[in-house]
Amino acid sequence: MEPRTARLETPDGMIRATQLYAAxxxxxxxxxxxxARLRQLVNEDRIIQLCNLExxxxxxxxxxxxKPNFLVAYAKSDxxxxxxQAIEADGGAFHDGNSWYEIxxxxETTTDMTSVVAFEFAVGGEIPRKKWEAYSLPERVESVD
Known part of the structure; x- marks a missing residue:
């Protein structure tokens, strides 16, 4: 069995990760x-994609x-x-199986945007299928090589 993420709960209900994995x-x-693709992105997009991976x-x-396989950080809000080198995503969604969930x-990333140095998160409920189109969430998510 794989070790669970070490974490601390913050006063606002977020989970603060004490181990980081993106790098x-x-x-x-x-x-x-x-x-290689990540290095080609403009800074803001690179931070978002690195944080999505984390x-x-x-x-x-x-x-x-x-077993999430895709994340849209801006599904419900920008x-x-x-x-x-830091972002907040209050209206994100991640895909798992045949469902989307709020996150x-x-x-925060390093100055060279190659690794994450701080991360907090909270998972919300499942997003009803009838709202997927409004949040631009695809019905199917394909693996990306």
């Missing part, structure tokens, strides 16, 4: 293409019933840049 995932040889891994380690998170 290790990207350092895996299987992630070579993803790492969010997916944190959710899975927090509750292994989830992502806010809160510093040069909000705060994330």
């Amino acid at each position: 290790a995932i990207l350092d895996n040889p299987k992630s070579r293409k993803a790492k 969010a997916l891994e944190q959710v899975h380690r927090w509750n292994q019933k989830f 992502v806010r840049l809160t510093g040069r 909000r998170f705060k994330c």
